[in-house]
Amino acid sequence: MFFGEEKNQKIAVILAVVGAISPIAGFHKFYLRQYRWGLFYLLISVILTPQPLNDFWFFSYLGVAQVASGLEAMWYFLQSEAEFQGRFSGEFASDPKLVAQTTEAIRKLDELRADGLLSEYEFEQQRRQLMGKLSK
Template sequence: MWSKPKNRKMAALLAFASAANPVPISGLHKFYLQQPLWGVLYLLLAWTPIPKVASVIEGIWYLSQDSEEFDLKFNGGVSSEVKPLAEAKGVDPAKVGAIAEAVRQLDQLRADGLISEYEFEQKRRQLLERIA
């Protein structure tokens, strides 16, 4: 149902919203975190204070975890934070920018007919290998 990684701040917000909501709707955060059985249990117990108290505790728990711990538990280890590719690989962004500019210049040379497709591809691969 949810294809994107879960965000711990959104999960905490839904948990607090479930607890603060005067209408007996609890467990929204459980559905968000793909725990529908718990979500249904919270809905069934919505007439008691148990889900509201549990939601507050869980909201605090989600916020107290660091991103890696949350991702390990609720995203299968996949990070919910979006990082630039260069930062994720530990590469200098200035170096990536220079290589991207060199590839653009190569592409222009190819478009102008000054180098062949084969030469373009070989040079492009050499430049991209410098990033990794």
């Protein structure tokens, strides 16, 4: 359940906040199945976190990983549920017809690019728009 397919936005925010105020960060990355980033945050929090700052009561441990965890907590919190699920739960369009239409449209765009009728920039813009429709 904890590492299930659909991720809970509130849990990710809470884990990121815990990482921001504790000496060890990266819990939220493990929850979101970003294991390399989780390990990186863990190592950075252990290596680059300074000694406890007794005068500053709220963030007693303030290091690079803790700041990054705090920023990510805000980012997760400000995302809509659909954006969060699309990014972290891997939910993409399951409609085969929509996938086939998008694939065909990208192939046509690639042909136009190969013929010199679309620039690389225009192709990439159109491709991203089509892929964005799949993830909604």
